Amino acid sequence: MKKIIFLFCLFASRLLGQHAFENEIKNFEKQDSISMPAKGQILFIGSSSFRIWKTFATDLAGIQAMNRGFGGSTMTDALYYFDRMVLTYAPSTVVVYEGDNDLNQGKSPEVLAKEYEDFSNRLKKLLPKTKLVYLAVRPSLARIALVEKQKQFNTWLENYCKSQKGRFYLDMHTPFYLPDGTVMPDIFIADRLHLNEKGYQIFSAKIREFILEKLL
Numbered sequence: 057m058k059k060i061i062f063l064f065c066l067f068a069s070r071l072l073g074q075h076a077f078e079n080e081i082k083n084f085e086k087q088d089s090i091s092m093p094a095k096g097q098i099l100f101i102g103s104s105s106f107r108i109w110k111t112f113a114t115d116l117a118g119i120q121a122m123n124r125g126f127g128g129s130t131m132t133d134a135l136y137y138f139d140r141m142v143l144t145y146a147p148s149t150v151v152v153y154e155g156d157n158d159l160n161q162g163k164s165p166e167v168l169a170k171e172y173e174d175f176s177n178r179l180k181k182l183l184p185k186t187k188l189v190y191l192a193v194r195p196s197l198a199r200i201a202l203v204e205k206q207k208q209f210n211t212w213l214e215n216y217c218k219s220q221k222g223r224f225y226l227d228m229h230t231p232f233y234l235p236d237g238t239v240m241p242d243i244f245i246a247d248r249l250h251l252n253e254k255g256y257q258i259f260s261a262k263i264r265e266f267i268l269e270k271l272l
Contacts, residue, residue: 080126081137088144093122095146098267102153103129104250105194105259115260119267122147130158131171138175143182149271150179150186151263153228155193155209159202165209172213176223187222187271192229194259195239198249203239226266231258 098121100106106125109115124141126133131154134141142150152175158168172190179188192210195203210229217225232240232255243255251259 077127077129077133077137081140084124084126085140093145094120096120096148097122097145098149098151098271099142099145099147100125100151100153101134101141102151102191103127103157105153105156108250109256109260111256111260115256116264116267119264119272121267125153128157130154130161130163131168131175132158135171135175135178138178142179146183147186149189151189151191151226153191155213156196156199156206159193159205159209160199165205165212168209169212169216172216176220180222187224189224189226189266189271190217191226191263194228195232196249197239197241197244198247200239224266224270226262228259228262231262 098119100112100121100123102125104125104127106112106123107127109123109125112121112123122145124145126137126141134152134154155168155172158171159165176188179186190213192213193206195206206229210227214225214227217223232243234240240255243251243258245252
């Protein structure tokens with residue numbers, strides 16, 4: 057009985073989490089109904105690191121890219137909205153940043169890895185020519201206790217991408233460390249979680265460089 061109750065609570069919590077961003081998704085769809093983005097762009101989908109990237113357009117100037125980051129999403133949410141937020145746009149490449157919130161919510165690196173595989177396999181089946189870039193989970197001062205789990209997952213993710221055709225790993229973890237091995241203290245806003253202007257300069261430069269060198 058306890059197991060049944062646990063599974064029911066888990067299912068309910070996931071269901072609520074999956075639909076927590078419905079208004080954001082509908083807002084994207086409303087924008088699309090007015091002006092649908094051209095197909096074949098580089099699609100960015102993920103959590104708040106993408107959603108609050110205010111300088112996205114200028115940082116990626118000259119690159120056909122679109123940002124569909126939403127809320128504090130997880131890979132579970134990215135899978136749930138796959139058809140509406142990925143398949144709809146038929147992108148040439150999908151760039152994903154998830155995992156940070158997943159690990160913070162207690163999801164194990166092993167379970168998270170399975171979801172990343174599911175996302176990749178779904179993309180391969182439905183959009184076989186579309187490339188996939190997985191960003192490593194980045195560190196933050198607010199979640200410093202999760203660093204070892206982040207590193208464990210990132211190691212798996214790097215090896216996975218190396219084993220798969222058309223899958224790429226972008227290290228977004230190590231660039232935020234000082235030479236002494238500590239996380240940079242001046243790249244976050246007051247919550248010590250989300251990046252400030254300096255943080256986004258590092259973040260965007262790594263992504264732009266990767267796109268220009270590996271994808272275009």
